[in-house]
Amino acid sequence: MRGQAIRDLWRLLLLLGPAWRWQVAGLVLGILVILTNVGLLALSGWFITAMGMAGLGLLHIEYFVPAAAIRALAILRTVGRYLERLVTHDATLRLLSDLRVWFYTHLEPLAPAGLQRHRTGDLLSRIRADIDSLDNVYLRVLAPSLAAFICMCFITIFLARFSLAAAVTDLLGLIIVGIGLPMLAFRAVRRPAEAAVSGRGRLRADIADTIRGYDELRVFGALMRQTSRQEVAHTALDRLKLQGTRIESAATGSALVLIQMTMLTAFAVTIHPVISGRLPAPDLAMIVLLVLASFDAVSGLPGAYRALGQTLGAARRIFEIVDTPPTVKDPTQEAPVPARLDITFRDVSFRYPGSEGWALRHINCHAPAGSAIGIMGQSGSGKTSLVNLILRFWEFQEGDITIGGVSIRDLSAETMRGLCSVITQQTHLFNTSIRENLRIAKPAATEVEMEAALECAGVREEVLAMTRGLDTMVGELGAQLSGGQARRIAIARAFLKDAPILILDEPTEGLDALSEDAVNRALTRLMQGRTSLVISHRRQTLRLFRTILHIADGRIIGPEQVTRMIADKQ
């Protein structure tokens, strides 16, 4: 477990790389601020004592230089603090955006196969909260720890020039308050902190689920049960938080006591040389105040240990996803994209990872370039699995699928998806304007191209008749449009993408007869000249095809078998 934490921490530190200049600048400024703060208090103590003694005629001092130095330190401290905040936060924000991009590039190849065991809310929590926690590694862990270490060295060396005993006392105090105590607190707080991170992720996922299924929960009267379960989870999280806060408060209180004790001990070990005249009296005030101020150097360490617990918990969850090998691997050397786009399945068998049974078994079929093939079969027979293999969402275990004679394993997933347009009954419309939804297919699409695509999809008139035309907002999941309009806008998107292969999965499902007719007309236009695979169980849609594949239990069955099956059922 400890080895794992160290490996995770090392990996995190390696991720800090790109913004290192800003991070080093932030660190240098942080050290400067601590040292000016300590110097200011120590010099002020020395100056006040020396001036008092000079007033009594016990000492003769030249006050101009120390007075000017105090002013300079005060200004330096304020400006330094401002610059330090500016630079460290800039470094953190840069790191955060780098981390998000890094995580996303690892996340994308996993979709959808590698992510199906994670709930959407949990993924969201990892992308947002966990990545946010990772930036702590610089701002709250690394920078304060390094600054503390370097300042401790400076302060001890400086003190030792006046009193070795005071220097050793201070160093011991700093080690106990800055390292020993927070380490103990960290050990005690780590488990609740990690449990809180994963508990929060689960609760978020659960709440996201509840909001999505709100209507169903109300209809089935299950809302109270669901929310009370969340209340229990919330109370458990509060308990974990309280546990952590208690430990932290105890550590903070003990630190204050230890700081006072160190200061008193430093006073005790320095008073003797002062009385015996080996050390000037103003130095006593300087040493005592310097010891007190020196704890400023380690004040960030308890927070650093606390953040470390949280950060390591978040890092584990992030690395867990990043380390998931993609289900579909891209070839090291990609084959050239074939000119002819016929699709052939040769003895393909596929089963979902972790599943016992085969979803598809010995599939052999051929779709000539430009042809349209209908795919029918009962629910769960394997129709969607078949087309998802072409989209490289999953890797098949046996046989081969070729496009124009080239195995799809020799083409990258991105190339394959670039060759295909997909329309399903759940085709996603984003909660933005029709224009932006169309631009997803072709970012540089002109007004004329968009209108032409809408025209081909048979929805141009309707869109232009809307008050805001192409700028009409479609609402969440296209809720502001009718089902048929949303489907035809999805078809317009496919016209804009102009991909040579078309995959349609129940494209008219859920539409009334009138809308189905309009969508079918648009689809017929879209399929022209494209190799199309169309899943449907609607007779009206299937009538469009000369070739129909019947799938049952993951196998393609011939027409006689279909007849027999139908006869058996009757």
Ligand SMILES: Nc1ncnc2c1ncn2[C@@H]1O[C@H](COP(=O)(O)OP(=O)(O)OP(=O)(O)O)[C@@H](O)[C@H]1O
């Ligand atoms: N992501 C998945 N993980 C594991 N098994 C799956 C997954 N998706 C589908 N299956 C299983 O694979 C089999 C084929 O499912 P598939 O979705 O391809 O059927 P389908 O014919 O498209 O069904 P429908 O018409 O209901 O969409 C089913 O037994 C299903 O339970």
